[in-house]
Amino acid sequence: MTVPLFDHLPGSWRGAALLGSAILLTLWPGDSGAPRDSHLQAVLARDFISVHTRNTPTTYYEGRRGPTGFEYELMKRFADSLGVSLTLEADHNIESVLHAVREEGDLGAAALPLDPTMEGLLFSRPILELTPLLVYRRDLPPPTTLEDLEGLEIGTLSGSGTDRVLRELQSEHPFLSWKESDDIEVADLLARIERGHLDAAVVFEHQFRLNRLFFPEVEDGFTLGKPLSMAWAFPAGRGLGLLEAANRFLDGLHRDGRLDELVASYFGHDDYLEYVGARTFIAQALERLPTYTELFRAAARDTGFDWKLLAAVGYQESHWQPEATSPTGVRGLMMLTLPTAGEMEVDNRLDPAQSIDGGARYLREMEQRLPESITGNDRLFMAMAAYNVGLGHLYDARRIAEMQGGDPDRWEDVREALPLLQEQEWHSQTRHGYARGGEPVIYVRNIRRYYEILDYLDRSQQRYPLLNAQLFDEEDGDVFRLVPPLP
Template sequence: MNSCTERTIGIGLAVVLSCSLWLGGCGSGNESPVDDRGLSIRVTEPVQRDFDKIKEDGVLRMITRYSSNTYFLHQGIEWGFEYELVSRFAREHDLALEVVITGINESPYDLLNSGKGDLIAANYAATPERQRYVDFTRPYNLVDQVLVYSSELDNPPQTIEELAQSGLSVTVRSNSSYFHRMQDLKEEGVDIDVNLVPNEKDTESLLFDVSQGKYEVTVADDNIFQAAFSYMDGLVQGPTIAEKDTIAWAVRNNAPELKKELNNYLEGHFQLREDKEPKRSLFLQVLRKRYFEGGRRLANYYSPNPSIGESDGISPYDDLIKSVADSAGINWLMVTSVVAQETKFNPRAKSWAGAMGLMQVMPQYSEVSDTTLLYNEEINVREGVRILKRHLDHYSYMDSTNQWSFSLAAYNVGEGHLADARRLAIDQNKNPNEWEPVADALLKLMHRSYYRKARHGFCRGIETVRYVREVKNRYEIYRNVLTMRQLELNQSSPGVLGFF
């Protein structure tokens, strides 16, 4: 629980699994049949949303997959190569970052062109098929496509031609660049049998299935294969079927300013030398080492199989938070998001203003006489939940969305500054019980013409507005990822009840 002048932790995040999964379809744009090259496209006319609108909203929406090389959760904290690379761009432009995860039978291109997201960052190759519907930034990586065999195969084919004659099926997604390459090979006279799987299967999941002998052959980018090979047994690398695919971010083809800003950013991290070899920034080298060369440590962060993994929950404190939150009658995932926002689950954290422990409880608001006990995880969570519950009760006459927004704001900035903002909203003939006008008033309280008339003076309202957005967005991450994993488990293990 921070004072008004404290800085919040991290970048705002939200995860939306997909329009089709949650809303029954995107429902915007023009309808069109499935593309003849395997892309399922419904929204062909992009909405008008360029960088000026993104800056105005203060939010950049990143479309991606849930995987170890794109975006995933580890102990309640967000990780992933694509996530970290986009996050840095968002921070440099003072933007909150929302993460939109594609769901079952969902097209990332539909999400992009319908305005549900602003860029696709998912290790995508800039193929001609995709460029029919979206534009691409400059590259930030070059990769080779390689065949990957199950180690259970005896004498796997050593050439593409041998594979075509072997009768083996290559398992890929229909919307992948690997499928496009299979079609190109067929046009070149090399007809390989292809087994198409649902598009929600990412490359890492398919590699895992191949390692378990479920499929005989798949295709992967060489960097993804090397990362998986370091912690998956049962994989054998085959011949290269495509060289130096350019990996880039996809944007709407009517968003030239966003593309320009992204290109300027990527140029500082990835360039091609005269010999066509890549030159990477230190930051990009660190990310590559972390996510593609990290060895078996990566398996501690992410498993493509929902039945295995080090942790069956969101954070290291799930049982404690569930118990305390359930006793108080409030949502445990929202409390978990508060803890992640405040301290990233560090029980020894202490702010410059004196806030202590997991939930950054201010001693003056605590009922604990011995303040050193606020470093005790259970005591701290109970005190934090008690304070949060008090705010929720105070705003209980509001609908649940506004109730949580106001309660989180009060937890962050205090009731005094929030009351100033509500009075200012009234002065401007706006509803003081709606979060949006009050959030706008909080931002105004950073300017002297407004805060000099306020009872509690200056408030760095931008931090409180971000705090509320970030906590609520992270809650959506937790809720949707739990649901996604449950769906995956039900698909892989029919009849199994519950994952967490």
């Protein structure tokens, strides 16, 4: 994916961004009364920068190895470049991010569309291209033109930029109508399509790419309107020093290719947890697994797990590749984070023996830290989910399961609750906030499938008849404002 610099800015703004900060003064005269570096100096003097953001997968969330997200990564690197610490306020929607930046914050980084007409705000140079995409429920006739949208229940997020695109299109296609909300996030829109509460939605392409695995009944349709640009927002009236420092930082990332690498690592593919077919899995079980079988057997003897279960975890984590490295820095055959490796006394994550041993002991630790009330396979499946998403988010899902009248000790109920950690209505009530809760559900499902195949191969020694066999299947107050058609 390429990162456009200034292609989608109006000409005067594009020229200003290219020519530098001297022209910024003429474009933003509201800052002429403040010393140029006053805001930057205030940040340096207090030794921290205050950033307002949103708890979403494209911005910031608590991941398996701590805070993560595309814009979090950028924020942290920017703070490091200034030599200050980073403080985050993430309990926001888009509107409240912009309000907070105007009133008190240093900057807003929340998948904000660059809009030079907004009063009281200055915007950085473009960071990422935002391509509006129409997505729809799979059981509908595939829409291919704007005319196909007439009569459909369409949703979008207000203030995100997609609403602006729809309004621009409505001026030429007055029949367009949609619902918009600033109280939910992209995952909530997709969930409403999946459940039949909406027919379609307009989101940005990279947002759908991050979420599509969790909503298999939602299909991508077609791009619409003109691409927008993601940018950071700064308060006007406090000088241009911090804005200029951010632009220098972002320009540097672009010039040396680090920004492209970061974009590719977060948005370059649909999802690294895709389910691999039986034929591919068995082929790799025959080619790769024998090298590590004895290591899995040794780890199983030490921890009490079935060695085939540990092997299935290893395949889900790395496809049995001892030098695997994720975009977030998790490494090795069992994909251990650096803190987890330290806890397990693994000093070389790329050593398959250490990785398998450390991963097996870490899985056992997750299992031992669960409440005694969780037993049998429920306990095993929750331990695997915690290995993937962390105990904190698992406990949050158990609480949601209980709030919904389910049993927090049963995997079946917790499995239903985990994806709700992606929805604002639910994760706002939890201790650890947003999580890509669909991932551990898929993670556990895949490991169970891989284990079933390995168990079959180990017992029968009749490998190839299974190649084309079907795999075991797992059981499977309105917040919107209506934008009516133009009269």
